[in-house]
Amino acid sequence: MTTKKYEIDEFAFIGRTFTEYQKMFDFDPASWAGQSILDCPAGPCSFVAVAHEHDITAVGADKMYNRSPAALSSSCAEDIETAMDALDGVEDLYVWEFYDDVSELRAYRERAASRFLSDYAHNGDRYVYADLPATPFDDHAFDLVLSAHFLFLYDDRLSYEFHLETIRELCRVGAQLRVFPLHGFDADQSDIAETLVKDLQSEGYTTDIREVPFEFQRGANKMLVVE
Known part of the structure; x- marks a missing residue:
């Protein structure tokens, strides 16, 4: 087993495109038309902006959404640079199929950020401040909640209790929750995933781990579905 690890400090404010979300x-998109969807934490992803073009009522929530567009633009640029630099020497932890190389990966991150920043500046009501595990939404406010590249990925700095409380909260506000990926930065499936699923089931939640048509971290091609 490899001992190499992708290293990044704090929490990266980098986003994915709508196309990446489709795979993850x-x-x-046509099957979600007319539905209300929460992306949380949404970061500088372009899902919310593009979802509205597909007749999807999408809202993004994030702890960073109390900042100005200029401040978020600066954070995006800095964190994209840091994230790309961190790949040096650990490229073999990843599957280079969806992205041909680091240059194309960077282009996706910059494209997501650009679309997000424009929408954040012009449609600010779509973006809501939320400091997980709390959110400001009513019970059952959304048909679906998406949570990408946060839970499990940062299991080296977010406690098991935080994961459980956050999933409970996101299930409170949405009829279904989808979480991707189930891996930490070490490219192994999170040690807490199995225990968390068992605890959720014991509380009456229905859980399902489904394979998805996307793999960048090696082996990270599954999402957790909770209802």
């Missing part, structure tokens, strides 16, 4: 969460 395995959906056809």
